[in-house]
Amino acid sequence: MLVPTFYMLQVYGRVMASGSLTTLAMLTLIMTGLLITLASLEWVRSRIMIRVSTRLDVLLSRQVYKASFKRALESGGMDASAQSLNDLTGLRQFLSGNGLFAFFDAPWLPIYIAVMFAFHPWFGWVATGSALLLLLLALINEKLTGPVLAQANKEHIGATLYTTKNLRNAEVIESMGMLETLMDRWGRRQRSVLLLQSLASDRAALVSTLSRSFRLLVQSLVLGLGAYLAVDHQVGAGMVFAGAVLLGRALAPIDLIIGGWKGFIAARSQYKRLNDILDKQQAQPERLSLPAPQGHVQVENLIVAAPGSKTPIIKNISFSVPAGCVVGIIGPSASGKSTLARALMGVWAPQQGVVRLDGADISAWDKQELGPHVGYLPQDIELFEGSVAENIARFAEVDSAKVIQAARTAGVHEMILLLPDGYDTIIGSEGVMLSGGQRQRIGLARALYGNPRLIILDEPNSNLDEVGDRALAAAIQQLKQTGATLFVITHRTNIVSQLDRLMVMRAGVISLYGPRDHVLAELNAQQPPVQKPAMPAPVGASVTSVETSKGNGNDPYDAQPSN
Known part of the structure; x- marks a missing residue:
């Protein structure tokens, strides 16, 4: 960096005083060599910094x-x-x-x-x-x-x-x-x-x-x-x-x-x-690999709040579900059904209590190992940029047999074949835009990929037509035969016949839980009599008929919790 300065000093001090062109030539050669060296070092420095930043x-x-x-x-x-x-x-x-x-x-x-x-x-x-x-x-x-x-x-x-x-x-x-x-x-x-x-x-x-x-x-x-x-x-x-x-x-x-x-x-x-975001990222300890789950779910004194909130949505609930059981979860809006689904999947950490899968805390499972054994269909279905097959295979290596099996179980195989490129159809901003019902049915196939042992479906028929409803009912029936544990959150009663157990939630607590027929009978018993308006009596009649009914149980969400 000092080369130009000293070159100038030597030119004015030696060359100008002596008039020696040989000295000027030698000084110029030395100066040129040093500046080339400087340029080379700066180039190396730039390459080093580029590689450091890339690394x-x-x-x-x-x-x-x-x-x-x-x-x-x-x-x-x-x-x-x-x-x-x-x-x-x-x-x-x-x-x-x-x-x-x-x-x-x-x-x-x-x-x-x-x-x-x-x-x-x-x-x-x-x-x-x-x-x-x-x-x-x-x-x-x-x-x-x-x-x-x-x-x-x-x-x-x-x-x-x-x-x-x-x-x-x-x-x-x-x-x-x-x-x-x-x-x-x-x-x-x-x-x-x-x-x-x-x-x-x-x-x-x-x-x-x-x-x-x-x-x-x-x-x-x-x-x-x-x-x-x-x-x-x-x-x-x-x-x-x-x-x-x-x-x-x-x-x-x-x-x-x-x-x-x-x-x-x-x-x-x-x-x-x-630095802030990485400091908050705690190193995950090495977890012992657990055997593949069978699907036995046990919830103990569970309290769950939304992220960033201290107000509980799920309020100290406990229940147990044996492997291979199909449980329906019903209740009015904001009763905590979707929050319970997130807690069962280990997505939302509880404030208190524990969710156990085959006796192990759900948070103790390595997510990469547990992932293939669980399936989840949220209310808001998001499919990702890629082919239909890649979405169903969860963007792992596509196993064609498993993809088609999941699609058939979900009743969506024929619908996929009607897409422009079938299973290779690209979806997303660069490809085909699917309807809400199509996304939901492909999302169901993704949840069923690989025959998982624990499956949670949150409003799986909210966007489905009659054909989709029938396909969903058939899928639940097939899943029962495979021995998978299934939770179905729904507001509709057309799949109740497929359920083994029924859970009614209100304000973050379980008001009823048990075998399906027993819970439905309880709900029917809780509904108040409905008095029909009396018809005008004919002239000369002395009595007005009044009929009462206890309802048919198709709208159980207005029932009061049992004592």
Whole structure:
């Protein structure tokens, strides 16, 4: 880095005084070789940083992905975003970019200043004062722009997440004319981001302009100072120009740091967010492999709240289900049925109590090992980018026989064959858009893939037509024959005949549970008599008939809990 300065000194000091072209040629060759070496080292440095940043991404990407997934799971989907992966990408780009090299060059500043002192003490003091002033400007830049940029980044993340959620519900927004209203709300967020970013950019531009202008001014003043010292015979003519060049080289890293401070602030925020999310990711202990489950489920004193809430939804319930049993769960809305389903699958951790599968706490099972033995159909069915076969096979290696078997059991095989490419039909944004009923039936096939031992179906017939209902009833009948344990959450009564047991939930507790016929009899007994309005009596009649009925039990959700 000092090569141009010393080359200039030698040219003015030796070549100009001696007039030796041989000396000039040798100095030029040496200078050229050293600069080529410098360029090679900088190229190697760039390659090293690119590989370091790539290695960082390789090492952390899976951990960050898992941590993001866990955060989304723990927040009930409220904090579902790829921001952490975007942060990792931004940090990798900063490490492989030119902005970081200014920090590598900054430690050379004391060496440059020492050489300036060797030229002349006045040169050294000017360089020291200039460096201190630029460092002060860098500190001012941090104070003026750091908090504003951090707030702008936070607002930008919120606006992006808000937009993503809106785009997921584009059909609802369009059908009910909500676009303009929601766009106005997004616009207010976006204006806040732009205002903060503009404020930070204005401040950074002011400091950067002052820094650059000051550096040019000081370089010019050093030329004047050098000329004065040369006239006074305190330095040679070569030091006049060499001092100016060296000072510019010394102050350039600080100037670059100030100019790239916005990128540094962003990288620092990204590092902090990544550090926070990875610190919360606890290392999973090695779990002992358990034998394949048979499907015996036991729930003990279970209390469950939604992620981020302390208010229980499930309130201290206990029950047991033997392997191979089909249990229907009914009850009014918001009674805790879907929450119970999530707890049974181990998706939501309980506040208290335990869910046991074959005697082992459901949380003690390794999810990768347990996954093939369980099936889950949530209320909101999401199919992923890929083929129908890949979705049914849960994006593991596609076993054609198992895929077709699951589709046949779910009664969806013929429907899939009618798709453009059958099982190879691509679904999602790049492919075929399926109806709600089609998604639900393919989701059912995915839940049944591999003959799992524990299956939970949450409103499996909410989007089905009559054909789909018949296919669902047939699927439940086949599953009973395989000995799988099945929980079916439903509001419809057309599959009640397929159930072995029935559970009625109200306000987070079990009001009735037992054999199907016994529970239905209890529900019928609890319904109050319904008095039909009396018909006008014919003229001359002396008695008005009144009939009562106890109902047929088809609408059990209004029944009161038994004592």
